[in-house]
Amino acid sequence: MQQFMSKIYQKRRQNLLKEIKNGIILFLGNQNASKNYKDNHYKFRQDSSFLYFFGIDLPGFAAIIDTDSGEDIIFADDFTTEDMIWIGQQPLVKDFAQRCNVKTTQNFNKLNLYLNKCISQKRKIHTLPAYRYHHSFFYHKTFKGNFSPSVELIKAIVKLREIKSDEEIQEIEKACDIGYEMHFSVMKSAKPGVTEHKLALQMEQIALEKAYMPSFKIILSQNGQILHNHSYNETLQQGRLLLVDAGAETNSHYASDFTRVTPVGGKFSTKQKEIYQIVLDANEKAASLIRPDVSFFDIHIAACRIIISGLKTVGIMKGDTDEALAKGAHTLFMPHGLGHMMGLDVHDMENLGEDHVGYSCSIQRSKQFGTAYLRLGKALKSGFVLTNEPGIYFIPMLIYKWKKDGVHKNFINYDKLETKYIDFGGIRLEDDILVTKDGCRLLGKKRLPITIEEVETVSKS
Amino acid sequence: MQQFMSKIYQKRRQNLLKEIKNGIILFLGNQNASKNYKDNHYKFRQDSSFLYFFGIDLPGFAAIIDTDSGEDIIFADDFTTEDMIWIGQQPLVKDFAQRCNVKTTQNFNKLNLYLNKCISQKRKIHTLPAYRYHHSFFYHKTFKGNFSPSVELIKAIVKLREIKSDEEIQEIEKACDIGYEMHFSVMKSAKPGVTEHKLALQMEQIALEKAYMPSFKIILSQNGQILHNHSYNETLQQGRLLLVDAGAETNSHYASDFTRVTPVGGKFSTKQKEIYQIVLDANEKAASLIRPDVSFFDIHIAACRIIISGLKTVGIMKGDTDEALAKGAHTLFMPHGLGHMMGLDVHDMENLGEDHVGYSCSIQRSKQFGTAYLRLGKALKSGFVLTNEPGIYFIPMLIYKWKKDGVHKNFINYDKLETKYIDFGGIRLEDDILVTKDGCRLLGKKRLPITIEEVETVSKS
Secondary structure: OOOOOHHHHHHHHHHHHHOOOOOOEEEEEOOOOOOOOOOOEOOOOOHHHHHHHOOOOOOOOOEEEEEOOOOEEEOOOOOOHHHHHHHHOOOOHHHHHHOOOOOOOOOOHHHHHHHHHHOOOOOOOOOOOOOOOOHHHHHHHHHHHOOOHHOOOOOOHHHHOOOOOOOHHHHHHHHHHHHHHHHHHHHHOOOOOOHHHHHHHHHHHHHHHOOEEEEEOOOOEOOOOOOOOOOOEEOOOOEEEEEEEEEOOOOOOOOEEEEEEEEEOOOHHHHHHHHHHHHHHOOOOOOHHHHOOOHHHHHHHHHHHHHHHHHHHHOOEEOOOOHHHHHHHHHHHOOOOOEEEOOOOOOOOHHOHHHHHHHOOOOOOOOOOOHHHHHOOOOOOOOOEEOOOOOOEEEEEHHHHHHHHOOOOEOHHHHHHHHHHHHOOOEEOEEEEEEOOEEEOOOOOOOOOOOOHHHHHHHOO | OOOOHHHHHHHHHHHHHOOOOOOOEEEEEOOOOEEEEEEOOOOOOOOHHHHHHHHOOOOOEOOOOOEOOOHHHHHHHHOOHHHHHHHHHOOOOHHHHHOOOOOOOOOOHHHHHHHHHHOOOOEEEOOOOOOHHHHHHHHHHHHOOOOOOHHHHHHHHHHHHHOOHHHHHHHHHHHHHHHHHHHHHHHHHEEEEEEEEEEEEHHHHHHHHHHHHEOOOEEEEOOOOOOOOOOOEEEEEOOOOOEEEEOOEOOOOOOOOOOEEEEEOOOOOOOHHHHHHHHHHHHHHEEEEEEEEEEHHHHHHHHHHHHHHHHHHHHOOOHHHHHHHOOOOHHHOOOOOOOOOOOOOOOOOOHHOOHHHHOOOOOOOOOOHHHHHHHOOOOOOOOOOEEEOOOEEEOHHHHHHHHHOOOHHHHHHHHHHHHHHHHOOOOEEEEEEEOOOOOOEEEEOOOOOOHHHHHOOOOOO
């Protein structure tokens, strides 16, 4: 999958060298992931940083950059003639290297020799965190337990990858357009009697047909209050809310990620409309604030303030809004963050460590329940791509626990909650947004239907 | 996924204890396999032996059996309340243990303590081979490199798992019926102008809708001569042959695996019919020989004899059939084995080592090119489930190489091959078969259309 011109990869590596001034940088590409025996594997997914700097989308590759000499080396093995009987004619490693402007290639088993030589010369080896057992095993064997990821390398990569280039934004917009189709198709099909399973497959099919795969396991449930609900066991019932959180990963591996909520049967009840509108107001408020130099933590807080005011209006919350906000009373209803970075990963660079990606020296992660899940808090820059996804959920387990423990009882009307909202479900409304020089813009050709009228129009059709 | 009654798992463990008389048996269940960061994972696939003995279909489990005390222990962690906000209410580890009649459960981190105690007591610890990096890493850390799989345990498990019970055969037949639907649907849709990609997705969709997933990555190609061709890049052309090798894995994880070849546009040419009929004759000959106590190696050879005779008839091969067979001249056209075991894995127990599964002391793997790929050679028993999949392929790369090197030139008419068959493609015809007390039977409600007339009738419709 050669998405960009070979010079782009070289330029990115040159930019990286401006940040890392000493030692060796090691990039481990991914291997095939086996299911029930070695040769029965899942659809291959390359490591995103390997893709970013080398663009080679195949298993069995690794690379190093020597920051002193500036030399890059790709380590991989050519297929044998016997392999090619089974899998057909294949390009050579040097062909792949050429496509990303790397001049030197070596067999994969030379990587260990190379690294051992660096170790014996006491050269610094910069590595990234392990998120697959393949990496853990490799590092464990190579560095004999004497290993920690390079924070310097992590920070350098975040600095490069967090600013999306025009080519990358084009790819993300492709992912958004396919995500649009996935969601639109379900919004139209959310009729009583249809199964969640059928609708989830319908979305997956679009992702597999027009993109590489869904960007993460599709969340599609009438129990939207379960935040990462991955079962599709229910049949749609008139009057319930269907929450769908899903996106596409393009063939170049850029992601989209949207959430919409559709009333099964095509009509929101008054109670549903009231809660829905609060979430939509929070989404719009957040979008109105997104611009360079504003911290996303402050935008998260602004969205939560809208949620508290709204819930006060319908009589679920009470008391002073700012005090409720400071104490985190709203986290009963929104126990997650407003959004996250998005790019080659749907939670972009999550494998590099969320705090390195989403926080900075000046803005550190909150320790408050719920707010601690905010993945992105730091000041925004032009070129960031992120999600904006406020929500309100009625989580029976949490409501009963907090009520029993008397948590924030001055801010929450537990009686009303229990009698009127306990089986409400959950609402989340998520868009994908590019931070621009002087504000932001939604990504994708068209915004997915989001107002009450728009959603009802599509789902009734 | 609780498929069978809890007593079945206990009985299987008791049967295992009859085979292994000393030490500790360790079963590592699988973990989630990550894609591009830890929490973005593939659809979970449990280890098949773990499923066979414990039936627990979730990540994060391990188990031991103490062969001295007969005690089983399951190691796993309960979800926390905070987890359940994200994923909903979940059963406890002890509930899962109860479902497979295991009385003792411990936290996962106790497994290392337990194993270290066994190591210090110098007790034998029986483990299975690693086929995921997760296993390699676990074994490497726990046994500090001082590790090899237990051949005694492997042989004991093969002895149990190779004989399928009635319950298992029912599950395999479900997989076969879904496999039937997948293939039938493609056979009907193989029209000029349709893309391979669309048809592969159409099959995958049926597997995801009616089963758990395809039992392996679907092979669907007009280039059937590439044995494990996994690209779907072509558009179907009138007159070409579409080879499809695919099956379903049910929710209980039993597999099916069929291959059929359809003429694009619905009509075989005379040349295609000739080759097709030879492969079908080989398939039928093999099926007629499958019964207990016959070695599958001999059946493979009998099928190859049919292929040689047939290719002589059409003028592609020549010379003495038995001599050509002994020398392996036919492996130019069928460079793979006649079949393999099938069950909880589509290549059943391949993770335990092919030679342990498919061969015995008396029948060992051939070293001849092509024949060496035969996965199953040993004498058959009632209760074995296996595939019967002869094929004839015209592999340009191999033909040119053999011709250049003068390989088997007394048995092969290279000129005719090159001028008339070089772009033929490949044909393979595969059924799933149960060895019965006095012979065998095809699995699944109906046999997939296989005669020339049957296939033409479906593909024209």
